[in-house]
Amino acid sequence: xxxxxxxxxxLSEKKISVSELFDEFYKKAKDSQLNSFNYLIDPEKNKHLxxxxxxxxxxxxxxxxxxxxxxxxxxxxxKGIPTTASSKILENFIPQYESFVTASLLxxxxxxxxxxxxxEFAMGSSNETSFFxxxxxxxxxxxxxxxxxxxxxxxxxxASAVAEGICVASIGTDTGxxxxxxxxxxxxxxxxxxxxxxxxxxxxxxxxxxxxxGPITNSVEDAAFILNSISGYDKNDSTSSDHKRDNYLENxxxxxxxxxxxxxPSDYLKDVNSDIAEQIDLAKKHLAKLNINVIDVEFTTTExxxxxxxxxxxxxxxxxxxxxxxxxxxxxxxGETLDDIYINTRTEGFGEEVTRRILIGTYVLSAGYYDAYYxxxxxxRRLIKEDFQRxxxxxxxxxxxxxxxxxxxxxxKLDPITMYMNDIFTVPTSLAGLPxxxxxxxxxKNNLPLGIQLIGNYFQEQSLIQLASLLEKELKFND
Amino acid sequence: MTDxxxxxxxxxxxxxxxxxxxxxxxxxxxxIINWVDNLKKLDTEGTKxxxxxxxxxxxxxxxxxxxxxxxxxxxxxxxEKAQNFFRVPKVVE
Numbered sequence: 036x037x038x039x040x041x042x043x044x045x046l047s048e049k050k051i052s053v054s055e056l057f058d059e060f061y062k063k064a065k066d067s068q069l070n071s072f073n074y075l076i077d078p079e080k081n082k083h084l085x086x087x088x089x090x091x092x093x094x095x096x097x098x099x100x101x102x103x104x105x106x107x108x109x110x111x112x113x114k115g116i117p118t119t120a121s122s123k124i125l126e127n128f129i130p131q132y133e134s135f136v137t138a139s140l141l142x143x144x145x146x147x148x149x150x151x152x153x154x155e156f157a158m159g160s161s162n163e164t165s166f167f168x169x170x171x172x173x174x175x176x177x178x179x180x181x182x183x184x185x186x187x188x189x190x191x192x193x194a195s196a197v198a199e200g201i202c203v204a205s206i207g208t209d210t211g212x213x214x215x216x217x218x219x220x221x222x223x224x225x226x227x228x229x230x231x232x233x234x235x236x237x238x239x240x241x242x243x244x245x246x247x248x249g250p251i252t253n254s255v256e257d258a259a260f261i262l263n264s265i266s267g268y269d270k271n272d273s274t275s276s277d278h279k280r281d282n283y284l285e286n287x288x289x290x291x292x293x294x295x296x297x298x299x300p301s302d303y304l305k306d307v308n309s310d311i312a313e314q315i316d317l318a319k320k321h322l323a324k325l326n327i328n329v330i331d332v333e334f335t336t337t338e339x340x341x342x343x344x345x346x347x348x349x350x351x352x353x354x355x356x357x358x359x360x361x362x363x364x365x366x367x368x369x370g371e372t373l374d375d376i377y378i379n380t381r382t383e384g385f386g387e388e389v390t391r392r393i394l395i396g397t398y399v400l401s402a403g404y405y406d407a408y409y410x411x412x413x414x415x416r417r418l419i420k421e422d423f424q425r426x427x428x429x430x431x432x433x434x435x436x437x438x439x440x441x442x443x444x445x446x447x448k449l450d451p452i453t454m455y456m457n458d459i460f461t462v463p464t465s466l467a468g469l470p471x472x473x474x475x476x477x478x479x480k481n482n483l484p485l486g487i488q489l490i491g492n493y494f495q496e497q498s499l500i501q502l503a504s505l506l507e508k509e510l511k512f513n514d
Numbered sequence: 515m516t517d518x519x520x521x522x523x524x525x526x527x528x529x530x531x532x533x534x535x536x537x538x539x540x541x542x543x544x545x546i547i548n549w550v551d552n553l554k555k556l557d558t559e560g561t562k563x564x565x566x567x568x569x570x571x572x573x574x575x576x577x578x579x580x581x582x583x584x585x586x587x588x589x590x591x592x593x594e595k596a597q598n599f600f601r602v603p604k605v606v607e
Contacts, residue, residue, distance in 0.1 A: 131587040230567050244566060270575045274566065277573070342550035353527060360528075362600050367593035373605050374528075382530045390529060394539055395546055397527040398518060411553050413563030418556065420564060451542060452549055468567030 036200055036253045036513075039103055039260045046092050046102050053089040053102035057081065057146055060104040063201040064148050069171040071186075071196040073109045074117050075149035084146050091144065099264055101144030106196045106205035109150035110157055111137050111248075112237040116147075120239045121165035122155045124359050124366045124384030134237025135269045136206060136248045143264045148202050152192030155386045156356065157213055157241045160457040161448065162191025164388040172221055172442045173199040177482035184442040184483070187217030187457070193251045194221035204252040204261055208238060210245045211344050212438075212461025215473035215488060218251055219437035222475045222484030222512065224503075225251045226258045229494050230468035231276035234269030242351035243274070245344075245465050253513070255474060255504040259283035262496060281497040287504045290325070295502070297322055297489075298332035298430035303460060310479040311436045317477060318434055318487050321509035327502075332430060336422040339415050340463040345455060346399050346412035347466075352389075353396025359384060391451065416466050423467045427492050432502055435460050437473040437486035460488060470496050472503045475512040484512075518543050 037045070045051045061078055088102040112118050112130035119125045133141070141147075154164040162170040162185060172186040172195055186195040190207030194217035197205050207214040209227035218225025226249045233248040240246065250261035263284060268277040299319070304312060322329050361367035361380030368379035385393065399408035426433065439459055448454045464471045470493075473486040489506070491499030520540040524531045531539060585598050594601040 128591055131583055131590065270573065273573050274568065275573065276568065336556075339553055339556060342553050345546065345550055346553075357528075361593060362602060363588075364591035365593070371603065373602050376602065377528045378530050381528050385529070391539065391542060393527050393529065394520070394523050394543055398523045398543060398547070401523065401526060408547075408550070408553075410563055411558060412550075413565060414558035414561040415553050415556055417561055417564035418558070420567065452545060 038254055039100065039203060039257045042103060042203065043097065043101065047095070047097060053092065054085050056102060057085055057104050060148055060202060064196070067196075067199060067201050069173060069195050069199060070168055071152055071170050071192040071199065071201070072106065072149045073119055073121060073152045073167050073192070076116060076147055081146055084141075088144050088146065098144035100140060100260065103145050103203050104148050105140065105145050106149065106151045106193055106202035107137055107147050108153050108190050108193050108205065108207045110153060110208050110239045111206065112239070113137050113147065113150070116150065118150065118239070119166070120156045121153050121167055122384065122386065122389065123166045124380070125239075126166070126366060128365055130237070132237060135234035135271065136238070136265045139265050139267060140206070145264070151190070151196055151205050154189035154191065155389050156239065156352070157189040157208055157210055158352070158388050158392050159188040160212070160216055160454050161185035161443070162188040162217070163445065164386055166386060169445050170195045171445070174222060174442060174483055183445045185220070185445050187220035187438070187442065189213040190225075190251060191217045194218050194223055194225065197221070197223045197251050197253060204250055204257050206248060206261065206265070207251045208246055208248050209465065210241050210348060211465045212458040214249045214251060215461050215471060215486070216438045216457055218473045219475070219486030220442040220484070223251055223253060224255055224258050224472065224474050225249065226262065226472045227465070227470060228262060228266060228496055229276070229470040231274050232266045232470070232494070232496070234267070234272040234275050236269050236271040240355040242348040243355060244351060245348060255472070255500055255507050256284070256287055258472070259287055259500050262500075266496075276494070278494055283497055283500050286497060286501040289501065290505065291327070291501070294328060295431045296328040296330060296429065297432045297434050298330055298426055299434050300337070301331050301333050302337050303435045307436060307439060310441065310485060311439065314436060314476040314485050314487050315434065317510070318506065321506055324509060325505055330430065332426050332433070334422050334426065334463070336415070336419045337463060340419055340466060341455060341459060343412045343415045343419065343466060344458070344462045345395070346408050347416065349392040349396035350400050350409050351396070353393045353400065356385075356389070356393055388451070419463055420467045423463070423469060431492070432499065433490040435488045435490070437461065437488040441479045441481060441483035441485060464490050469493060470499055472499060474503050474507050474510070476510050477512065518547065
C-alpha cells in the first residue's frame, strides 16, 4: 500500500491523475465482498471535487490531503449524503450540514468514497450489531481459511476497508476502544486523540463525555497526516479544546533528544494469552534497542474500568438517544397517539444491543439507583484518572496490548459481557480521556494480526506519534 | 441480586417489550448490573464525581442568530409533514 505522502508525490509528478486514483479505489470498493461500506457516493457527485483537486495539483497548490480517497464511518454527518449510524432508525436520514471533522477533510482536498459500516450507534466490538449486517475481516485464520472473522468494532467497516486496501484511510470514532480494537484485529493503525482534540459537532452522539474521532490508517505517518487535518478548536462543540495544535508530522522520523521512559502495567498482563504476552515482549526488546527506558508499573483501578464504562456510556447513550422519536427525522412507525408513535418508532427502530444499552442507561439513571450506580461510577472515573496521573509522574508513555484476543469468528461471542471484555485494555484510557494509538506488532499462532497500544499524556499526540513511528519501523509489520 | 423492574425501565425509555423480550432483557440486565456491582468494593468517600475529563468550564459562545437552514431543508427529513410543519396525531382534545 502506498502512503499518503507517496500518493501525493505520484499525483504531483503527474504519474497518476486524481481521477485515475479515485476510480482505482472506487472500483475496488465497489467490488469488495466484505460489507465494509454502507454507502458508496456516486462518482458523478464527486466529479467537481476531483476536478478542483486536479487543478490544484496542476497549479502546484495542493492541500494536505488533496485527491486522497477516504472512507468515513457512517456516524459523521455528511451534507447531502446518507448518514445512518448503521441503524434502521436513521436508514433514510440525509444530513443538511457537514460535521466539523469531515468539513476539515474536504477543506484539505480529501475525496470521500462513501460511508463505512459500523456497529449500530457505535455500540459493539465486532461490527455485528449493524442494521446492514456484519463486516468481514480481510484476514483469515491460517487453519480455518473458510471461516469469516469479525473486524472488531465499532469502527469495523473502517478498519476492514483500510486493511483490504479499498480506501487509503478512514475516519472512525472511539468511545471505549472503537478505533483501536478494530485496528488491532485488522492489522492497521488506529489513533484516538485526547478527548477534546477533534470536534464532536456533527458526529452522531453515543456517549458525549467519551466520544472522539480519529484516523484508521496503514501507517503512523498517514495517521499524522489525517490528525493534522481534523484536530482543531470548534466553538460548536462545548468540550472542544482550544490548545495550540502541533504539526504531528514534524518529528516523525526523529529519535528522541532526551531519555524517555515507557511504563508497562503488570496488572494488564496478568491473564493474557501467550500470543499477546509475546507482543509485549517483542515491543520491549525494540524499545531497548531504541535506547528507551522500560519500567514496570501497576494500576490499582484497572479491574473497575469496564464496570465504570458500562454504567457511564449507556447512561449517556440513553439520554442522547432520547432524540429518536420519529417526529423530525428518521424512521417513523405508525401509532394512534403521539406516545404510540414514540414507543413504536423506538421499539422497531433500535436493534438488540442498542435497546440493551438504553435499558441499562435508563436503569442506572432512574430514581433510587442514580447515586448507587451513575454517581458512584463518576466518582470511580476520577480515581481512574488519578491513577493514570500517578503513573505519569514516573513515565512518559504507557505500553499495553490493544485487545485481549485476535479476530474471532462471526457469531462466536453471543454473550454481551464476553463481548464487553474485548475493550478491557482500551476503556481505561477512554475514561481518562488520554490519547492512545494501536499499531500492528505481529501475528498470532493462527497468523492473525495483533496490536499494541501506546498511551500518551494529555495533548501529547506529537510525541506519541513519534514513538509509535519509531516502534513501527522496528516492528516492520508491513514488510 | 438485583431488583430490576424491566417493564418500568422500558416504560421510562419509551420502548415496548413483549413478554419474551422482557424476560430476556431482565436476565441480561441483571447479569450486567451484577457484573458492574464490583464498584461497591471501592471506597469513594470524599471523592468528587468526574463529569467532564478536562474539568474546564464549558465553553460558551454568543447565541447569535444566523440563517443556516431553510424551512425546506429542516423538513426534508421529516417522516410526515404538512405545509411548513411536522405532522403528528392530534394531541389536544
